[in-house]
Amino acid sequence: MSADQTSAACRIGVITFPGTLDDVDAARAVRHAGAQPVSLWHADDDLHGVDAVVVPGGFSYGDYLRAGAIAARQPVLRAVVDAARRGTPVLGICNGFQILCEAGLLPGALVRNAGLHFVCRDQRLRVETNATAWTGRYAAGAEIVVPLKSIEGRYVADSSTLAALEGQGRVVLRYLGTSPNGAVRDISGIASADGRVVGLMPHPEHAIDSLTGPSTDGLDFFRSVIDAVLGSVPV
Amino acid sequence: MAAGDLTGKRATKRENTGSLGTVPRVVVDVVPKPEILDPQGQAIVRALPRMGLRGVRDVRQGKHFELDVDDDVDAETLHRIAGELLANPVIENWTVRRL
Structure with a gap:
């Protein structure tokens, strides 16, 4: 590893499974935000000392069995679960969100869109809370536009789980406008009880510069976690 | 039947049908919980009348697994x-049957 690669004070792991698509964009977003991306492989049984982890989107293992089901049972995910229990920030995007739910790091599940269609569009969202490791830079209530591209994007959970999520301020993002997928209470992102693990269906890594995305609204997810890691924001 | 119930607990051996010899077969059926909207099942319901096949009020689409397992695999x-x-117990019910 070269000297300039190790100069970043914050190292963020980006996991690649067979079938992952968005690891390159996620690593680019990490770099854009000022941290050092570290590639992690599905067969890794440790996280190479990273400060935070992104589980990116795609179709890991071809969505076989259920979206995220096989990835959630791979060695690197056991390491992610252990790290998350020690407070390491983890972000699951799209298939990554499905994986974190399958792994039990986040409650509920993502199921087939109510309308049966694969939805691909620039999605308006409301950031409901900035009290997480990944949203500290946003104003609570901020409206953002980030691409959404999924067919297994409908969040579901039982009523007691929903009550806990709402009561504890753990609904991180909600869809605005017409629901893209029928998600319960328009939920598009949630957090763990300690606010360190966040999962969301939309893709903030695709909205970090105006050349390649519809906005730059997604970049602050990655800046926020750098703040959280470096301790400048108490989360 | 309740989720996860084991039925047909007495394992029976299939007759020798090939090089694998006699192997107990286990069937696991998985269906979405009743409260989970099943848009795939709904699409099937809507397709049937278009084929002239009437009288089907609801369809729940699930998964069927056939497992060849060793004799000492317990319930x-x-x-x-x-x-x-x-x-996934969050969204699905299942049954396990030994054949």
Whole structure:
């Protein structure tokens, strides 16, 4: 590893499974935000000392069995679960969100869109809370536009789980406008009880510069976690 | 039948049908819980009248697994196979049957 690669004070792991698509964009977003991306492989049984982890989107293992089901049972995910229990920030995007739910790091599940269609569009969202490791830079209530591209994007959970999520301020993002997928209470992102693990269906890594995305609204997810890691924001 | 119930607990051996010899076969069926909207099942319901096939009020689409297992795989292990991998208990019910 070269000297300039190790100069970043914050190292963020980006996991690649067979079938992952968005690891390159996620690593680019990490770099854009000022941290050092570290590639992690599905067969890794440790996280190479990273400060935070992104589980990116795609179709890991071809969505076989259920979206995220096989990835959630791979060695690197056991390491992610252990790290998350020690407070390491983890972000699951799209298939990554499905994986974190399958792994039990986040409650509920993502199921087939109510309308049966694969939805691909620039999605308006409301950031409901900035009290997480990944949203500290946003104003609570901020409206953002980030691409959404999924067919297994409908969040579901039982009523007691929903009550806990709402009561504890753990609904991180909600869809605005017409629901893209029928998600319960328009939920598009949630957090763990300690606010360190966040999962969301939309893709903030695709909205970090105006050349390649519809906005730059997604970049602050990655800046926020750098703040959280470096301790400048108490989360 | 309740989620995860084991039925047909007495294992029976299939007759020798090939090089594998006699192998107990286990079937796990997984279906979405009643409260989970099943848009795939609904699409099937809507397609049937277009084929002239009437009288089907509801369809729930699930998954059917056939497992060839060793003789010493017990009910507890089958329960874990079904509940920890084949089904997601958050959204699905399942049954395990030995044939």
